[in-house]
Amino acid sequence: MNIAVREPKVEQATRLSIVDCDIHPNLRAGSDLKPYLSSRWQHHLETYGGHIRQALSETLAYPRMTPDVARRDAWPPSGAPPGSDLAFMREQHLDANGVEYCVLVPLRTGAGSQRNVEYGAALARAMNDWQAAEWLDKEKRLRGSIMVTPEYPEAAIAEIERCASNRGFVQVLLPPRTDEPSGRRRYWPVYEAAVAHNLPIGMHVGGISGQPCTAGSGPASYYIEEHHSLVPAMQAVIVSMVLEGVFEQFPTLRVALIEGSFAWVPPLTWRLDKQWKRLRDEVPHLKRSPSEYIREHFWFTTQPIDEPDRPQDLFDVMGWVGWDRLMFSTDYPHWDFDDPRYVFKARLEEPARTQLFSGNAKALYGLE
């Protein structure tokens, strides 16, 4: 009935081209992986399926208020799951928001968290081949993440070596919630392989740890509690990796913490430095203060952005974290998506703006 005689005004994409460091490609259905699994693991998928660290292994730890954790407008016209349709992803996000590059962070299958590590390794291989064939080969703006199995380091190393020659892959993806804290020695061979191939480690929030997200007490009541617990999980990654001496062992290791945002980083470094000054003889393998390791080895993606009451305050925090360590991300197509046009409530000046929206990610991931 309503016929527009004039084209609706189209929002201007940000003039800045952006690198989006966190978008989630999705399977249309589990059967999409079949061509990438051997018959032995197809049989396992069909007969048993996956099992991660909770009873209902194909579900999320807490029920969300939106299906598929997605923006309600992210369902493609075909009705396929959000993030599974490249043409719609181009239209709704890559083109509309001026994305120059974006880094795929596949989460489906939970390959790295599977209890059956052989099956996990098969899923990781399949997901990586699926990424290459269905996404990287079809869209030149996309870059991939090598899914690996931290609880099965030998397979993780083989997978890194197998995929590293495809320059479309720009990082090794590990879950931050592992059987043991991330800095423990059992994971060092994986870090060593990443360093050998000059690939950063990417750790995306979430995953099913099998432990209550309350870090020590019993299970939490609400999704909002679990959602917040993603931050202390990221803090635990930093604390463990720094204090275990990972960065003394691997001085060129770079770690991108994805979807944890960053406003919590400065007080963590203050507290760790203070404690280190008093307790350093317990960890004599640390040659520098924790804050120095953190400043040098960690990168942080911005989403979900922190929103202080005075928007300008955020820029002070960003300066404390380090302007060269912050990388813009949207989390498309998930519900807590950040839009590049509106993510900052105060004006972000150059050169910080370009650094944050593209420069830092290009430097870390070797884009261009």
Added chain:
Amino acid sequence: MSRHVVANVGEIAPGSSKLVTVKGREIGVFNIKGEFFALANKCPHEGAALCRGKLVGLALSDEPGQYRLTRQGELLKCPWHGWEFDVRTGQSYCDPDNTYVRQYAVSVEPGSELLKGPYVVETFQVAVEENYIVVEM
């Protein structure tokens, strides 16, 4: 300010809505229990197409353990971050002081008194005896 015909009254059933374009701007017209309201299709938080969100109620609690769902279908929940806006006022319930959706006046007028709006020419002719929904903008 000018007035624009955007829909036939019967076209938007109670509990439903229609997305229209007036002066190049997208506006969602909602029927809440027989009353019509119009909201800009842009969330003031991060710019999402607000009218693709869900109509929900307002969950209230005076103290832990006591809950009630009120005003069912009168709040619009943003499709992205879940901000809730009162469709009657455009006011946000999470942060009522700082986040408003632009609201437009809506009235229902007899068809014979209408000026034809620039965007509804075709439909005006087929429903001249009916009542039309008019958006002022």
